[in-house]
Amino acid sequence: MAEMLGTRDVYGDTLAELGQAYPQIVVLDADLSSSTKTGVFGKAFPDRFFNMGVCEQSLVDTACGFALAGKLPFVSTFAIFTMRAWEQIRQCVAIQNLNVKIVASHGGVTVGEDGASAQAIEDVALMRVLPRMSVIVPADGIETRAVIRALVEHVGPTYVRVARAKFPVILPKDYVFRLGRGxxxxxxxxxxxxxxxxxxxxxxxxxxxxxxxxxxxxxxxxxxxxxxxxxxxxxxxxxxxxxxxxxxxxxxxxxxxxxxxxxxxxxxxxxxxxxxxxxxxxxxxxxxxxxxxxxxxxxxxxxxxxxxxxxxxxx
Amino acid sequence: MSDAQEVARLQEIARQVRIDILKMLHKAGSGHTGGSLSAVELLVSLYFHKLRHRPADPQWPDRDRLLFSKGHGAPALYAVLARCGYYPAEEMQRLRKLGGILQGHPDRMLTPGVEISAGSLGHGLAMANGMALAARLDGKPYRFYVMMSDGECQEGEVWEAAMASAHYRLDSICVLLDRNHIQNDDFMIKIRDIEPIRDKWAAFGWNVLSIDGHDFPQILKALDEAEACRGRPSIIVAETVKGKGASPFENSPKHHGVSPTDAELEQALKELGAQPEGGGRRA
CATH class of the missing domain: 3.40.50.920 (Rossmann fold)
Incomplete structure (x- = not known):
């Protein structure tokens, strides 16, 4: 049996690891930080963590404001709710070509018990259609860590989808992620x-x-x-x-x-x-x-x- | 300069800005005339009196920022930015034309001095919140002005953002609400009344100021009062007349999204004391 690792857990831990070396990182969430795991960063760097409440539209646009001011915003909520802010992602993130990193947790049906209203099965399509947007779905925890570490050096709008369920670890520890490469x-x-x-x-x-x-x-x-x-x-x-x-x-x-x-x-x-x-x-x-x-x-x-x-x- | 001289100076700039707006919209053959004309005194007060900015250095890091959230009123912003010297006045001839730097709605990547791209309503205040929070992290004292329309207050995101500005006590933010009472389809009271709009913003934790949005002494005083307010964001609810200064457009719900005809332009220019199109134009 392969080791199991939550990609959202790895996301939260990796962000917190990067917080010290990258003071320009700010993290925004919409009242789901205990589930998206941005709360780990929030605990380590409370001054750079912004819980916007149940407000997905302004969540995304506030991140745009941070990006316009030269910060590196990571924005998280459930994948299903990023779609509620799709117009903000189009009009403000993509059209302005802003360096906003959207990391959506709870992608796909492996969200499980919460059912159809919580299971995003359209998010990749909706993000992929946007000019300038990069779309990444890591295969496991190892890749998730590599993706998040790569994104702090990458400039441009990005959507990353992680999951609620734990996934089997299939990649080697020294796996190298390169954006745009299969x-x-x-x-x-x-x-x-x-x-x-x-x-x-x-x-x-x-x-x-x-x-x-x-x-x-x-x-x-x-x-x-x-x-x-x-x-x-x-x-x-x-x-x-x-x-x-x-x-x-x-x-x-x-x-x-x-x-x-x-x-x-x-x-x-x-x-x-x-x-x-x-x-x-x-x-x-x-x-x-x-x-x-x-x-x-x-x-x-x-x-x-x-x-x-x-x-x-x-x- | 005395206060009276300053007001006279701003009034003359506003007159010229109105002429530029009408001419560029007439030339473009489409665009939003009424909501451009209602915002003129507010914008002129900011760019020619209040804002710390450097037209020769649009990216000057310590500038105050105007986030023009009611993007359809772009011609007013374009005329003011051109007159400040952000780009040559000739650019206004290419408003809405392929290859021009003045898009139908503001595009920050194309137009010097434009802080945010806009056009879809309701985005500006939330972006101002992010910028203001970033400025606070960096210990920067500059201020953020958001030009918003009254119809825009029907967007839910405005109220999400209004909650956040107050939650974070962003007193570096001042919204200018262009309260011209008309939206695209008709008078707002017929479509979706937003009153009591002052009470709503006050209930959301904002410092609310009420003025006549065409009266320079009132605007300048309110801008100073907003800047002096500590611990709360401020909103200046500016009562305005849609289409102000061009009688065919004044308070007319039929003229939200149309440009002047030849006859309307001629009449409006006459009222503004301008030469007809083609003559007397400031370089």
């Missing part, structure tokens, strides 16, 4: 699985299952959904001839949408998208929900078998 975690030539977030661990499991059947599958951790790693994807499609995407998000507009858009233009190959199939979530524990919505290693494996079949017999 990483091949498992080599293979029969098909490629492109995944983000918790689904990367499922994709690796699917690759192991398929290996026993004699299929070799390339697994790409596409943690930067935007700007997406076009060359890596193009090469994977060219070399393996079939692509499956896997995300804890709607298949419309998210990672699957991004990959399909790119490959349709550059290298069309048989493709399947594993994710939320145009439906809302529901209450349940995280693992049960992943199974319920087909966000599993077995579902990925089945999709890979399908694209491999279609490579041989196009329909």
């Amino acid at each position: 990483v091949v975690l498992h080599e293979g030539g029969d098909a490629t699985v492109v995944a983000m977030g918790v689904m990367v661990s499922r994709a690796l499991e699917a690759a192991r299952l398929l290996k026993e059947e004699g299929l070799s599958v390339r697994v790409i951790n596409m943690s930067t959904v935007k700007p997406i790693d076009e060359e890596l994807l193009h090469r994977a499609a060219l070399e393996t001839g079939g692509v499956v995407t896997a995300e804890e998000h709607s298949v419309i507009g998210g990672l699957g949408g991004a990959v399909a858009e790119l490959l349709a233009e550059r290298c069309p190959v048989p493709m399947r998208r594993i994710g939320m199939q145009d439906r809302f979530g529901t209450s349940g524990d995280a693992e049960s929900l992943l199974a319920h919505f087909g966000l599993t290693a077995e579902a990925i494996a089945e999709a890979v078998r399908d694209v491999v079949k279609r490579k041989a017999h196009p329909r």
Whole structure:
């Protein structure tokens, strides 16, 4: 059993670690700091922590004011509520090209018991469509730490999605994150699985299952959904001839949408998208929900078998 | 300079600014005339009397900041910034044109002197809060003025931000509320009344000042009173006339989002004592 680590816990701890070395960091939350884990920073640096109350719109715009004044604001609330401030993110963060780091916790259906109203399955799509916005979904705690550390040196609007549930640790301690670069975690030539977030661990499991059947599958951790790693994807499609995407998000507009858009233009190959199939979530524990919505290693494996079949017999 | 001389100086600038606004909107063929004209005395008071700013150095770190939140009134801001010398007056000829630095709504990345991009209502005060909190962290004494429209007060975010300004006791913030009583569709009282607006801001913890927004002595006095207020943000509720100074536009709910016709321009310029378009224009 792999070690489990909460990406939101790593986020809070990493921010607090960086607070000393980066006095320009300020952190804003909207009454969820105990859940998003920005409270860890708030405890260490109370003068630079601003709890805006249940006010997501002004949460984002206040961060813009900090950025205009030369500060480095990290803004956190649940992913579902960042969408309430989408217009602020568009009009003030993106249009003004401000160095605001939005780190949204509780992305996807693994929010669990709170149900559909709390489960963001559209956030990646909504952020990805904004010019200038970078969108990152770390695969595990190791990557989350690397992403947050990279962001303090990066300039520009950024959206990062972390999760409520603990994810298996799949990356090595010395993992290097580079914005805009996907990483091949498992080599293979029969098909490629492109995944983000918790689904990367499922994709690796699917690759192991398929290996026993004699299929070799390339697994790409596409943690930067935007700007997406076009060359890596193009090469994977060219070399393996079939692509499956896997995300804890709607298949419309998210990672699957991004990959399909790119490959349709550059290298069309048989493709399947594993994710939320145009439906809302529901209450349940995280693992049960992943199974319920087909966000599993077995579902990925089945999709890979399908694209491999279609490579041989196009329909 | 005596007080009377200063007021006369500001009045003359306001007259010229109105002429610039009308001419640039006429040339552009679209834009928001009424809400530009109602804000003229407030903006002139700030840029030609109150603000510590350096038009030759728009990014001067210690400047006071005006956040123009009612972005549709941009022509008023553009005319004032041009007259201060932030950019050549000729730029006003290219208002709303492809490649121009004066966009239909303010864009801080294109126009020197513009502190925030705006156009969608309700964003300015929250951004001022962030800037004011940052200034407090850095021990900086400069001030923040937010130009807001009365229709804008219908936006929920305004009240989120108003709570925050008072919570953090941001006395470096002063909102100027251009209370012209008209919104896009009609008189506000017919669409969505915001009264009692002074009581609302007071209930949110603000120092509320009430003035005639076209009367320079009242504006200057209120700006000083707001600056002297400690421990609370201030709002100056300025009663104004939409379309002020150009009779075809005055208090007319049909003229929120339209530019002057040839005939309207001619009449307005005559009323303002200006030469017709093409002559007598200040360089």
